[in-house]
Amino acid sequence: xxxxxxxxxxxRLGTLLxxxxxxxxxxxxxxxxxDEDDLFMLFVFAELLGIPNPATYYxxxxxxVLLERFHQWHTRMGLEHSPLDHFRCC
Amino acid sequence: xxxxxxxxxxxRFVLWGHHFTAVAGxxxxxxxxxxxxxxxxxxxxxVVLGTMFFAGVHDFGAIWASxxxxxxxxxxxxxxxxxxxxxxxxxxxxxxxxLMVNAVFAVAISNELxxxxxxxxxxxxxxxxxxxxxxxxYKMHVAITWPTIAGTVILYAVIYLGExxxxxxxxxxxxxxxxxxxxxxxxxxxxxASMLPVWLLLQPRDYINGIQLFIGLGIxxxxxxxxxxxxxxxxxxxxxxxxxPPLMPLLFVTIACGAISGFHGLVGSGTTSKxxxxxxxxxxVGYLGSVGEGALALVAIIAATAGFATLADWEAFxxxxxxxxxxxxxxxxxxxxxxxxxxxxxxxxxxLAVMAILFAGTTMxxxxxxxxxxxxxxxxxxxxxxLQNGYVATGVAVGACLVLAFGAGGSGxxxxxxxxxxxxxxxxxxxGLTLLVVSVILVKLGRPSRYTMIPMVFVTTxxxxxxxxxxRDLYAAGNYFLVIVDLLIVVASIFVMLEATSAFIREKxxxxxxxx
Amino acid sequence: xxxxxxxxxxxDRQILFIGGKGGVGKxxxxxxLAISAADLGYTCLLVSTDPAHSLGDIFGIEIGDSETTxxxxxxxxxxxxxxxxxxxxxxxxxxxKRLVHPRLYSEVDRQLELAAHAPGTMEAALLERVAELxxxxxxxxxxxxxxxxxxxxxxxxxxxxxIMSSWTDGLLKHRAQSGRFxxxxxxxxNAGQASDELSHxxxxxxxxxxxxxxxxxDLLSARRRKFIITxxxxxxxxxxxxxxxxxxxxxxxxxxxxxxTSLLSFDIKIAALVINRxxxxxxxxxxxxxNSRRTQDSEYLDRIKSxxxxxxxxxxxxxxxDVYGFDSLRDIGKKLL
Numbered sequence: 001x002x003x004x005x006x007x008x009x010x011x012r013l014g015t016l017l018x019x020x021x022x023x024x025x026x027x028x029x030x031x032x033x034x035d036e037d038d039l040f041m042l043f044v045f046a047e048l049l050g051i052p053n054p055a056t057y058y059x060x061x062x063x064x065v066l067l068e069r070f071h072q073w074h075t076r077m078g079l080e081h082s083p084l085d086h087f088r089c090c
Numbered sequence: 091x092x093x094x095x096x097x098x099x100x101x102r103f104v105l106w107g108h109h110f111t112a113v114a115g116x117x118x119x120x121x122x123x124x125x126x127x128x129x130x131x132x133x134x135x136x137v138v139l140g141t142m143f144f145a146g147v148h149d150f151g152a153i154w155a156s157x158x159x160x161x162x163x164x165x166x167x168x169x170x171x172x173x174x175x176x177x178x179x180x181x182x183x184x185x186x187x188x189l190m191v192n193a194v195f196a197v198a199i200s201n202e203l204x205x206x207x208x209x210x211x212x213x214x215x216x217x218x219x220x221x222x223x224x225x226x227x228y229k230m231h232v233a234i235t236w237p238t239i240a241g242t243v244i245l246y247a248v249i250y251l252g253e254x255x256x257x258x259x260x261x262x263x264x265x266x267x268x269x270x271x272x273x274x275x276x277x278x279x280x281x282x283a284s285m286l287p288v289w290l291l292l293q294p295r296d297y298i299n300g301i302q303l304f305i306g307l308g309i310x311x312x313x314x315x316x317x318x319x320x321x322x323x324x325x326x327x328x329x330x331x332x333x334x335p336p337l338m339p340l341l342f343v344t345i346a347c348g349a350i351s352g353f354h355g356l357v358g359s360g361t362t363s364k365x366x367x368x369x370x371x372x373x374x375v376g377y378l379g380s381v382g383e384g385a386l387a388l389v390a391i392i393a394a395t396a397g398f399a400t401l402a403d404w405e406a407f408x409x410x411x412x413x414x415x416x417x418x419x420x421x422x423x424x425x426x427x428x429x430x431x432x433x434x435x436x437x438x439x440x441x442l443a444v445m446a447i448l449f450a451g452t453t454m455x456x457x458x459x460x461x462x463x464x465x466x467x468x469x470x471x472x473x474x475x476x477l478q479n480g481y482v483a484t485g486v487a488v489g490a491c492l493v494l495a496f497g498a499g500g501s502g503x504x505x506x507x508x509x510x511x512x513x514x515x516x517x518x519x520x521x522g523l524t525l526l527v528v529s530v531i532l533v534k535l536g537r538p539s540r541y542t543m544i545p546m547v548f549v550t551t552x553x554x555x556x557x558x559x560x561x562r563d564l565y566a567a568g569n570y571f572l573v574i575v576d577l578l579i580v581v582a583s584i585f586v587m588l589e590a591t592s593a594f595i596r597e598k599x600x601x602x603x604x605x606x
Numbered sequence: 607x608x609x610x611x612x613x614x615x616x617x618d619r620q621i622l623f624i625g626g627k628g629g630v631g632k633x634x635x636x637x638x639l640a641i642s643a644a645d646l647g648y649t650c651l652l653v654s655t656d657p658a659h660s661l662g663d664i665f666g667i668e669i670g671d672s673e674t675t676x677x678x679x680x681x682x683x684x685x686x687x688x689x690x691x692x693x694x695x696x697x698x699x700x701x702x703k704r705l706v707h708p709r710l711y712s713e714v715d716r717q718l719e720l721a722a723h724a725p726g727t728m729e730a731a732l733l734e735r736v737a738e739l740x741x742x743x744x745x746x747x748x749x750x751x752x753x754x755x756x757x758x759x760x761x762x763x764x765x766x767x768x769i770m771s772s773w774t775d776g777l778l779k780h781r782a783q784s785g786r787f788x789x790x791x792x793x794x795x796n797a798g799q800a801s802d803e804l805s806h807x808x809x810x811x812x813x814x815x816x817x818x819x820x821x822x823x824d825l826l827s828a829r830r831r832k833f834i835i836t837x838x839x840x841x842x843x844x845x846x847x848x849x850x851x852x853x854x855x856x857x858x859x860x861x862x863x864x865x866x867t868s869l870l871s872f873d874i875k876i877a878a879l880v881i882n883r884x885x886x887x888x889x890x891x892x893x894x895x896x897n898s899r900r901t902q903d904s905e906y907l908d909r910i911k912s913x914x915x916x917x918x919x920x921x922x923x924x925x926x927x928d929v930y931g932f933d934s935l936r937d938i939g940k941k942l943l
Contacts, residue, residue, distance in 0.1 A: 014235040021227065021234055021297050023100040024108045024365035025288070026794035031161075031364065033787035040780050047724075055773060056721050057694065057730035058829060064701035065821045228793055289793070 041066060041073045049077065100367060106375045109362040110382040111300035113149075113354045115453035116195060116416065116446050117347030118387035123394050123418035124510065125344040127408045128337045129326035130395040136341055137391065140349025141384030144545040148521050150376030151528040151542055152355035156363035157372050158531075164359045164524050168590070171530050176589040179582045180523060184356060185464050186579055187520050188487075190513040191353060192280070192457045193495040195450040197506030200272035202416045202443055207256035208436070209443040212249045216448055217279070219244055220295035228289040242301055249440050273495055273506075276454065281488045284459040285480060292455075299452050303386075306445045310389045310423055313430025314396075323395035323404050334411040335511070335559065339552040343514030348387025350549060352520025354380070356460060390419050397422020412507055416446045461487035497571040508569065512576060515556045519583045522550035526590045533597040536604075550587070554580070612878050612918040614943045616847045617643050620743045621750045621839065623764075626851035627861045628756040631882040633660045634929045634938060635851050635922070636753035641932060642939030644679035648748040652682045653739060655732060655763070656755040659684040664930045677932065681747070688722075690731035695722050733766050737836040743845075761868045764840060768872065771833035778826050781819070840874065847877035854884050854906035859913065866914075878918040880942070881910060886923045 044062045046053040053059060125133040152164055159167055165184055169177035203210055219241045226232040259268035266274070283291050347353065358376060366372060394414070398404040398421075407421075408414060424438035433441075462483045469477025476482045498509050525546035529539040557580050564572045616622060617639070624636040633654070640652040651673065654661045661682050662669040669676070671686040695718050702714050721727065736752070743750045754760040839845050850865060852858040866876055885896075885903040910919065922941045929938055 010235065014233060017234045017238055019101060020104050020107060020300070021293070022794040023104045025293060026791060027100050027367065028364040029787050029790050029794060033784055033791065036780055036784045036787065040777065040784070043777065053724075054726045055730075055770075056724045057691070057727050057734075058770070058773070060695065060698045060718070060721055061701075061825055062822060064698060064705060065818050065825070067702065067705050068818065231793075289790075 037069070038073060038076060041069065042077075045070070045073075048074075100365065102371055102374050105362070105365055105371060106378050106382075107300055108296070108365065109153075109358065109375050109379045111296055111303055111452075112357050112361060112456065113347070113351075113379060114303055114383055114386055114449060115191075115347060115353075116198060116450035117351065117353075117453075118345075118383050119390045119419045119446050119449070120198060120415035120510070121345035121348060121514070122387050122390040123415045124412055125341055126323055126391060126394045126418070127327065127334060127411055127414070128330060128341060129324050130321060130391060131325040132337060132341050133345060133391050134388070136345055136349050137384055137387045140345075141380050141387075144350035144521075144549065145348075145354070145380035145383065146377040147541055147545055148350050148352075148525055149354045149358055149380045150373050152524050153358040153363050153366070153376040154369060154372040155528050155531050156359035157366055157369050161363040162359070164355055164527060167359075167531070168523075168527050168586075171527055171534070172586075172590045172593040176586050176593075179586045179589075181464060181468075182582050183516065183520055183523065183579060183586065185461065186575065186582075187352065187356075187513075187516045188457045188461045188464070189491055189494050190509055190516055192277075192454050192461070192491040193498070193506060194509045194513045195454050195457075196273045196276045196280075196491070196495055197269075197509070198416055199276055199447050199450050199454075200269050201507070202420070202447055203272050204258070204268055205417060206420065206440060206443040207258045208252040208440045209447060210257035211252040211255055212245065212440065212444045213447045213451070215248045216245060216298065216444070217283075217291070217295070220298055221291055223298070224290045224294040227294065238297075238301070241298060242305075245298070245302070245444075246441075249444055250437060252440055252444075253436055270496070273492070276451070277458075277488045277492060277495075279451075280455040280458040281484050283455040284462060285484060295452060299448055302445060302448060306442070307386065307389065309427055309431065309433075309441075310393065311385075313427045314389070314392055315430075317426065317430040319392075319396040319426050319429065321392075321396045322398050322401045324401070327408075329405065331409055331411060335563065339555045340511060340559070342549070342552040343511055343518050343556045345387065346514045346517040346521075348383050348390075350380075350518065350521050350545070351383075352517045352522075352524055354383075355521065355524040357456070360460065389423075393423035393426060394418035395422070397425045399425075412510060415507065415510070416443070419446060458484065458487055458491070461491075494575070498569065509572065511556065511560055512564075512572060512579075515553050515560065515576075516579050518549050518553035519557070519579065522546050522553060523583065523586050523590065525549070526587065526594065530590060530594050530597055533594060533601055536601050539594075554583075613639070613849075613880075613920055616849070616877055617646070617648060617749060617943075619845060619847045620748070621740060621752070621846040623752045623754060623760070623846065623848045624851060625754050625760045625848060625865065626756075627858055630851045630853050630858060631922075631929075632851050633664055633753050634935070635849070635880050635882060635942070636751055637661065637664050638929075638935045638938035638942060640680055640682075640749075640751050641677070641935050642943055643749050643751075644677060645936070645939075647679065649679050649746075650681070650749045650751065651739075651747040652676070652680065652751045652753065653736075654682075654684045654753045655736060655760075656753060657687070658755075661753065664935070666931060685732060685735045687728045687731040687735070690735055691722055691727050694731065694734070695719075729762070729766070733763060733770070736763065737767065737832050740836050740839050740846075741832060743839070761865060761872075764869065764874055765872050767833045767837035767840065771830055771837060774826050774830040774833065778823075778830065781823060781826070785819075843875065843877075848874060849878050849880055850876055851880045851882050852910075853882055854903045854910065856906075859906065859910060863913065876917055878920060879910070879914055881907065881919060881921045883924045884921050886921060888923055 042049070042051075043053075043055075044059045044066055046059070047056070122133050122137065125136075155164065155167060156162060159170075165177060165180050168180045203213070223237050223241050226237050227234060259271045261267065263271060286292070342349070358379075362375060362379075363372070366375065395404070397418075398407065407418070420439055420442045423442045424435055427433050427438040427442070428435045462480065465483040465486050466478055466480070469475065469479075469483065477486065494509070495506050498506050525542045529542045529546065532539040532542065557576060561573060561576050561580070564570075564576060622639065624632050624639070626632045633656075636652060640650050643650045652661065654669075659669070661684055665676050665682065667674065667676055667682075669682045669684050671684060671689050673681045673683050676682045698721075699714055699718050702718070703711055706714060739750060754763070848869065850862055852862045862879070869876065884907060885900045887900075889900070907921070920942055922938060925934065925938070927934070929935060
C-alpha cells in the first residue's frame with residue numbers, strides 16, 4: 001500500500017494517518033495471534049515443559065512441522081536454551 | 091515484556107493518541123463546567139495538581155501493572171494479588187461505575203440534543219461517516235488520506251447544515267418526552283455499535299474522534315491565545331448558590347476525568363495495554379494521556395469562566411449546582427471561538443455541542459462494550475449460560491443502564507444529571523482501589539509504593555466523605571433509588587479496601603522480612 | 607432357548623464386535639461365527655485386539671500382525687499395537703531427521719523412543735489399526751469380526767473415536783482462530799516492512815502450497831476424518847453389531863450389566879447376548895453334583911431372562927470337550943445360527 005520511502009509530504013501524511021488508523025489494532029491482533037499459536041505449540045511440545053501429554057501419539061506427528069518456530073517459542077516460554085536435545089537451535 | 095521479533099513496534103505517539111482519544115470523553119468537559127461554581131481557582135488547582143501527581147501516576151500505574159501481567163485488566167489482577175472475593179467486589183464496583191458512565195452520558199447527550207437541536211444532524215452523521223470510512227478502508231482498501239480529509243470536511247459542512255435544519259423530537263410518544271426518547275435511541279445505538287465488527291464502526295469512529303479532538307483543542311486554545319479573554323468568574327465564589335454542596339470534598343468528585351479517574355484505569359488496562367510494545371511505553375502513554383485530559387479540562391474551565399461577557403451573566407448562568415455541564419462549555423467556548431477566530435456564534439455553538447456529544451457517545455459505546463464483557467464473564471464464572479451470549483449480555487447491560495437513567499432522573503429522563511456526583515465518587519473510589527492494587531504489586535516487587543499510596547489515601551478519603559454526604563443529601567431529597575446504589579458502592583468499596591489493605595500489609599511484612 | 611435367525615441376521619452386517627468378561631469364551635464364539643460365516647460364503651476377516659491373542663491357538667495356525675488365510679473365505683489377524691506404534695514413530699523420526707544435522711540423529715532416536723513407551727501410545731496405536739479396518743471394511747471383506755479384549759478395554763476403545771475427534775476439533779478451532787487473526791492482520795498490517803516480517807508466519811492466501819500451516823491443517827483434518835468415520839460406522843446399527851458373551855454365573859451377569867450401561871452411554875447398543883457354557887436340559891447325566899450345577903444354571907438363565915429380557919439371547923451348551931480346531935468350532939457355529 002503506502003511506500004515508506006516516498007518522501008513527499010503527501011506520502012508521509014498518508015503513512016502517518018495509516019499508522020494512526022491501524023497500528024494499535026495490528027499490534028493487538030498480532031499479539032493475540034501469537035498467543036494462540038503459542039498455545040498450540042504448547043499442546044504439541046508439552047512434554048518438553050514437563051507436562052504429560054496423553055495425546056502424545058497424535059501430537060508427535062505435528063512436531064516436525066512446527067520445528068521451525070521452535071526457537072522463538074521456547075524463548076518466549078522462558079526457556080533460555082532449547083530443551084530438545086536433538087534440536088539445538090541456540 | 092517478552093522480547094520478540096514478530097512485531098513492528100508501534101510509534102509511541104500513535105499509541106498515545108489512541109489512549110488519549112479513548113479516555114477523553116465528555117467528563118473533562120462536564121466536570122469543570124459544573125465545578126467552577128465554586129470559582130475558577132479551586133478547579134484550576136485541582137486539575138493542574140491532580141493531573142501531575144494523581145492522574146498521571148494512576149493511569150501510568152494501571153497500564154504498567156497490566157502490561158506486566160499479560161495485558162490483563164486491573165480487576166483480573168486483583169484476583170491474583172489480593173483475593174478472589176476482592177476481585178468479585180471490584181468487578182461489582184466496576185460494573186456500577188460503567189452503569190453510571192453510560193447513564194449519565196446518555197442523559198447529558200440527551201439534554202444537549204434538546205438544548206442545541208442544530209447538533210442533531212451533525213452528531214448522527216458522524217456515525218454514518220465513520221461507517222463509510224470503515225468500509226472504504228477495510229473492505230475496499232482505499233488509501234487513507236482522501237477519506238480522512240473528505241470525512242472531516244463533510245462533518246464540518248454538516249454542522250453548517252445542522253443549523254439550517256434543527257431537529258426536535260415530538261413532545262410525546264407513548265407517554266415519553268423528548269428526553270426519554272433520546273435516551274432510548276442512544277442506548278439502542280450503543281448496543282448495536284458495541285456488537286458491530288471493530289473495523290466497521292469502532293475503529294473509524296475513534297479515528298475521526300481523535301481528529302476532531304485535536305482540531306477542537308486547536309480551535310479553542312488558538313482562540314484563547316488570540317483574544318486573551320477576561321476571566322469574569324471570581325477566583326473563589328463568595329456568592330455560592332444556596333443548595334450547592336460544600337467545596338470540600340465535592341470538588342474532587344465533580345472533576346474526576348482531568349484530575350484523576352478510575353475509568354481511565356479500566357480503559358488503560360483493558361485496551362491500551364494490549365497495544366503497547368513494552369513496559370517503558372506505559373509511562374509515556376499513560377502519563378501523557380492524563381496530561382492531554384488535563385489540557386481538555388483546562389480549556390473547559392476557561393470556557394466556563396472566561397466565556398461570559400460579565401460577572402452578572404456568569405452568576406445568572408450558575409444559579410443552581412449541577413445543571414451547567416456541557417452548556418458552559420458550549421456557550422462559553424463558542425463565545426471565545428467566535429471572538430478569537432471570527433466564527434459565527436451559532437456555528438461555534440453547534441460545533442462544540444457536536445464535539446461534546448461525539449466524545450460522550452464514544453465513551454458510551456465503549457462503556458456498553460466493557461459492561462457486556464463483564465456480564466459475559468459472570469456468565470462463565472457462575473455458569474449462567476444465557477449470560478454468555480453476546481446479545482443477551484448486551485441486553486442486560488443496556489437494561490441496567492436504562493433502569494438507572496430513568497430511576498434516577500424520573501420518567502422524563504432529564505433529571506439524570508443528579509447522578510453526576512455519584513458517578514464522580516464511584517470513579518474516584520475505583521481510582522483509589524486501582525492505586526491500592528498497584529501499590530500491592532509494587533510492594534511485591536520490592537519497589538517503593540509511596541507515589542501511589544499517597545494519592546490513594548487522598549482520593550479515597552475524599553471519595554468516601556463525598557459518598558456519605560451524598561447519602562445524606564439523596565436521602566433528604568427522597569431519591570431512594572440512588573441511595574441504595576450509593577450504599578452498594580460504599581459497602582463494596584469498603585470490603586475491597588479492607589482486603590487490599592491487609593494484602594498490602596502482608597506484602598510489606600514479607601518484603602521487610604526478606605530484606606533482613 | 608435358541609432364537610434362530612437373530613445371530614444369522616447379524617452376519618449381514620459388515621462389522622461384528624464380540625465382547626465380554628475375560629474367560630467367558632469370546633474367542634471361541636468369535637471363531638465359530640467366523641468359520642460358519644465363511645462356510646456360508648461370506649468372505650470374512652477375523653481380528654483379535656486382545657493383547658493375549660488366542661486366535662492362532664484356537665485354529666492351530668500361526669497368525670501374526672498381517673492378514674493370514676486360515677481357510678477358504680476366512681482370513682485372520684492378530685493386531686500388534688507395538689509394531690504399529692513403532693512404525694508411527696519411525697515416520698515422525700524420519701520427518702524430524704530431515705530438519706536436523708546428521709550428527710544429531712541418535713539424539714532424535716533417543717528422544718522419540720520415549721514416546722513409544724508413553725502411556726496411551728499403545729491404545730492409540732490399537733485404535734489406529736481398528737479405525738483403519740473399520741473405515742475400509744466394506745471393500746475387501748463381506749464381514750469383519752473383532753474378538754476384543756476383556757470388557758473394560760473394549761468400552762474404552764469404542765469411546766475413543768468420539769473423544770479423539772473432539773480433541774482434534776479443539777486443535778482445529780485454535781488453528782482457525784489463528785487464521786482469522788492472520789486475515790485481519792493482512793488488512794491492518796500494511797506498512798511495507800510490517801507485512802514481510804509477518805508473512806513468514808504464513809497462513810494467508812499467497813503462501814507456498816506446502817506451508818507449515820497447510821501441513822498442520824492436513825494432518826489434523828485427516829485424523830479428524832478418520833475418527834469421525836470410525837465413530838459413525840460403529841454407531842450405525844445397520845453396519846455394526848455388538849455381541850456380548852457371558853456365562854451363567856453371578857459375576858458374569860453383573861459384569862454384563864455394567865458393560866451394557868457403559869456402552870449405552872456412548873450410544874452403542876447390544877444386538878444379542880450369547881450365553882456360553884450353559885448346563886442346559888439337553889445335557890444328560892445325574893448325580894448330586896450335576897443336578898446342583900444344572901439347577902444353578904437354570905436359575906441363572908432365568909435371571910438372565912428377567913434382567914436382559916429385552917435383548918435377543920442365544921444359549922450355547924457346555925461342550926463335552928475343549929473347543930479348538932475347525933470341527934468343534936463348526937459344531938458351536940451350528941448352535942449359534
